[in-house]
């Protein structure tokens with residue numbers, strides 16, 4: 299039997315942005331024999347916390363233990379997950395349906411049960427029990443899981459989890475997509491799980507369904523624990539919030555009465571609400587104030603009414619957003635990506651890349667490296683996802699150089715061919731490092747516009763400029779999307795296959811379970827994209843490109859080209 303989960307000062311950073319903390323300073327205990335709800339706003343960190351407990355996110359700080367066992371164990375240089383904890387913990391991720399790769403429901407169960415040494419009879423029993431608990435008829439066992447309805451697939455995901463009989467259930471939004479019977483069964487499952495002395499941590503927005511059966515509540519906000527309390531006392535403390543709308547209603551009606559008394563006639567709300575929206579009210583006040591001169595200043599009652607209206611709108615906002623996370627920082631990446639004209643960046647890149655590839659001397663390569671690093675270092679955060687590829691390329695270069703310098707008879711090592719190989723390969727890596735920041739400095743739409751604007755005249759000669767521009771844009775757009783989707787299926791395969799490696803490195807045997815649903819998902823996305831493009835008239839012979847965005851060369855763009863030209867001249871002189 300396992301013990302409680304104990305989280306001490308747990309911190310988790312975004313996988314490719316170590317400085318961005320998704321969770322920080324989390325100190326929590328999840329008791330076994332209890333159901334704990336994780337609640338909080340969208341994006342507050344609930345899923346991240348569940349995935350961290352399941353070992354699907356690496357810790358950037360702190361410690362997680364289950365009983366006396368640490369979740370992460372150091373085995374040599376690399377950390378590995380504690381096999382005992384992995385085996386006794388079952389996680390259902392958000393959208394845990396759509397994870398199927400086998401041809402029948404039965405085989406999906408068999409895959410989930412593979413890491414457990416259960417005999418054939420025991421497996422049959424577990425599958426039958428799990429189907430029963432999830433409310434799935436046994437006839438479905440021979441069906442293709444993809445042919446089940448959305449709700450049935452959700453139930454199947456839960457059933458696959460239950461068949462493993464985990465001590466701990468980690469459930470992310472388990473009521474989503476379930477009908478009333480499904481929710482009732484889920485509550486029964488959680489009740490039985492608790493009665494057996496086991497534990498559950500459930501991330502949910504569905505307090506109506508799950509608060510009544512919960513033992514503990516932890517409120518997550520901005521990646522940290524804002525409040526943790528027994529469910530009953532939490533419900534009592536927050537009971538008054540249910541009455542908040544009534545209080546606001548009375549306050550808003552008082553404000554309207556004061557406005558009327560002051561000679562204003564607030565409009566009826568178009569939505570049929572008993573008072574206008576703050577925006578409508580503000581517009582009316584502004585219009586009437588302009589018409590009446592500055593009479594407002596002379597009317598204290600009106601000022602009071604305006605203050606009351608403002609208070610009401612603030613209170614309404616506060617009630618709607620009780621656990622609001624701090625305002626998001628301005629998106630500096632987006633601003634950076636729309637600062638320069640892609641044509642200037644591409645021209646500068648072509649100049650530098652060509653002259654770097656022409657270098658045959660170490661001095662020339664050193665200058666090329668200095669230029670690449672000067673561009674690369676300030677933008678390293680955006681390039682971090684590619685660091686693994688760069689490292690792999692460097693290792694590959696070292697191996698090839700070693701092989702190039704090796705003589706077998708007589709056995710010796712010749713440095714000249716090895717260094718020549720390094721020189722040739724270095725040019726390519728420098729050009730690659732120089733090109734990666736481009737991904738952060740341009741948006742797909744701006745690239746599309748720059749291609750259309752620069753080469754639009756070729757249309758007259760029947761060159762399909764628009765199609766090429768759109769294709770380039772879609773490739774840009776799809777690269778991060780495909781990477782994100784792959785990450786999702788890797789996590790699911792990792793959790794179902796009970797891997798103990800860090801989630802970045804999926805064991806070979808789990809490639810197929812991740813690959814099949816991944817490819818299906820890509821095909822589905824491609825189909826949706828094709829429909830969306832067609833709906834917008836793309837592909838229609840008379841369709842015109844959107845002209846909403848017109849790129850213009852600015853001073854900074856000219857400076858970029860001049861700087862690149864100066865560096866190119868320097869490189870040519872050294873060569």
Ligand SMILES: Nc1ncnc2c1ncn2[C@@H]1O[C@H](COP(=O)(O)OP(=O)(O)OP(=O)(O)O)[C@@H](O)[C@H]1O
Nearest residue numbers: 312313314320338339340341342343344345346347
């Ligand atoms: N791989 C990642 N890289 C960068 N940011 C991430 C990554 N994964 C999650 N985040 C961010 O972490 C924050 C928490 O996300 P999480 O999915 O845990 O929220 P949540 O509380 O489960 O939200 P919801 O209620 O919508 O499911 C979000 O702002 C999200 O954008």
